Amino acid sequence: MKYEAVIGLEVHVELKTESKIFCGCRAAFGAEPNTHVCPVCLGLPGTLPVLNRRVVEYAIKAALALNCRITPYCKFDRKNYFYPDLPKNYQISQFDLPLASDGYLVIPTSAGSKRVGIIRLHLEEDAGKLVHVGTGESAYTLVDYNRAGVPLIEIVSAPELSSPEEAKAYAEKLRQIMLYLGVSDCRMEEGSLRIDANISLRPVGSTELGVKTEIKNVNSFRSLMRALSYEIERHSEFLERGERIVQETRAWDEEKGITFPMRSKEEAHDYRYFPEPDLPPLVIADEWVESLRQTLPELPDARRQRLITEYGLPEPTASVLTATPEVADYFETALQHYPEPRAVANWVTGELARCLNAAGLAITASPVTPQALAELLKLIDNGTISGKIAKDVFEEMFTSGRDPESIVKEKGLTQISDTEIIRQVVREVIQSHPKVVEDYRRGKEKALSFLVGQVMKATRGRANPAVVNQYLQEELKRE
Ligand SMILES: [Zn+2]
Structure with missing residues (x-):
């Protein structure tokens, strides 16, 4: 193949704090729909968010474990979009001043190991969950706001992964580190670890990046690999034919094993980020970071x-x-x-x-x-x-x-330690297998292991095989 893949991953990790990021509602997964909600996470008018200190601690620990630089001064921003999973019509996130940046992690590769850069790590709140029911005319959608306001960190890697295998190794390593830190349970099937992948192809040796597509909806490390392999295949066919690749977001269809377009750049959202006026900037003292560093496992x-x-x-x-x-x-x-x-x-x-x-x-x-x-x-x-x-x-x-x-x-599984009993069984086995004994004497080594097997069988595995072996050889010599 004359093209090489350039892959970057955006990983969302739900932090397993007791309560949500900006209110006191429980953040736990799996409750009855809309039971972990309050005026704050439902976005009712007149409510104000209050930042959960533990969320920041977990995020700092994650950032330190990923060798990031912690920003002493950061702030929150509103990311505006209109969709029913977002009660406020904006998501509180971090835009130009993320909590941490410039980190890396080391992944195992076939050639040994590779250091993969981490561009940024920022805090944000999760959105609610939509459940689509039925099809056609009778289709409708249910909304569950239990997840709205669950704390998230988004970790953006540098586009330095060059194969689906490396992407998988990176995601696995990231998950492993989060599990060690105990900041997330990282269950992909429950959505507490979610991965979006950016991929482009370029001629081998080129330093310019090709047109990229973003893949969403991968639900396992295996589907991450499959989706990336599929995109590599698709991109190279386009490039071979001299066709232009459209920059777009594509969803992975697990059953069909294909990606399909979700939205193109032309209709992509303009999020109109602006500073969150309801939260003061977050000032992180060195002493706090250092004391958290001491707690890293x-x-x-x-x-x-x-x-x-x-x-x-x-x-x-x-x-x-x-x-x-x-x-x-x-x-x-x-x-x-x-x-x-x-x-x-x-x-x-x-x-x-x-x-x-x-x-x-x-x-x-x-x-x-x-x-x-x-x-x-x-x-x-x-x-x-x-x-x-x-x-x-x-x-x-x-x-x-x-x-x-x-x-x-x-x-009654105790090993037979009475050597006389074992010797007795050994003699019986020798007597009842004259042909095998003859084979053994003619130099057929395998015959001995057969006899060992017979003694073990007779003792229901309760004899010591080494002792059996020794006795057999002794008794066979004797005759
Ligand atoms: Zn709430």
Whole structure:
């Protein structure tokens, strides 16, 4: 391909404060429609907004984690447009003086890593939500103002992403950082993380930007990639034919796998921004910023690096374990009770992840606590159960939420430690498989593992495979 893609992302993140940005209404998702509303967020005449201090704190923390410069003096502006989701007919946002600017984040790429610039981060209020019902003549629209006034930060990246994969990596990294900060739950399916993508193509080597289109309505990281791939394809076909690309906003249709025009530049909104007269300018003291900087948690890159150096974990394992702070916390809590990093990591990324996936549960809702997992690993360690039995016990723990010891006791899963019993079974197996024994003596190595399997089967997996192996070899030599 002789064109390269130039992609920038605008990401809206809903902050999970208790109350909305300019009134005392609850900001929580999922309530009955129009129950979290008051005269302020309904835009009734005579009401005045009051800025929520916690919103500014969360936004500053997000900006610091994204290496931004915090503006000591910023203000709010009215962005005017007429649409039923906006009760005041304007949205309080920030225009020329955003809260923060000039940041960056580092994303993993196939070549290693890449630093992607962040142009700005600003505060604004969310709009209400429209629900369109029915079709044709009988169609109507319902409005829910619960979301009106929920705090948002908009984070605008520099147009420095060059592929759908990089765009996805950027969005994922941004989400991961917000989750670590605890400022948002970043649920794309609930709209608390929303992504718009700008994309243009230019000949490889050129520094001039091509005509861009904006893609809206992507509801997952996967659809972000698909939508961008589709646009790259569409743009290059236009350029190949020597046709002009129209600068426009396009919506992604998940089912059809295409983008379609929403509005062109000609009819694009003129938002007539002007300063919000009801809110004083926001002055942010250095001391405030510094005290918030002290409260920043260990961020994903630092934590991943620490897991590698402190516990000697391989990079891919450390990445999986630090995907969310909850997974990393689980791992490190289990480790306090059973200090074998590799074993704990294997169980967290293996059995536990598999069971959680199958049950559709978050790790915080895991029926197996980190302490219980540690107890299970101790039982393997001290020879009470075999590693194979441990997997069955784990499943039982996951389903019932019970502790490993009582499951092992109740089901009689204790590893057979009586060596005489094992030796007896080994002899029986040898006697009942003369042909396999013969094969083994002729040098067929596989015959031995078959015999081990037979002993394990006879003991219902409760014998120690290493001991079985040793006894088999001894007994086979003897005859
Ligand atoms: Zn309100």
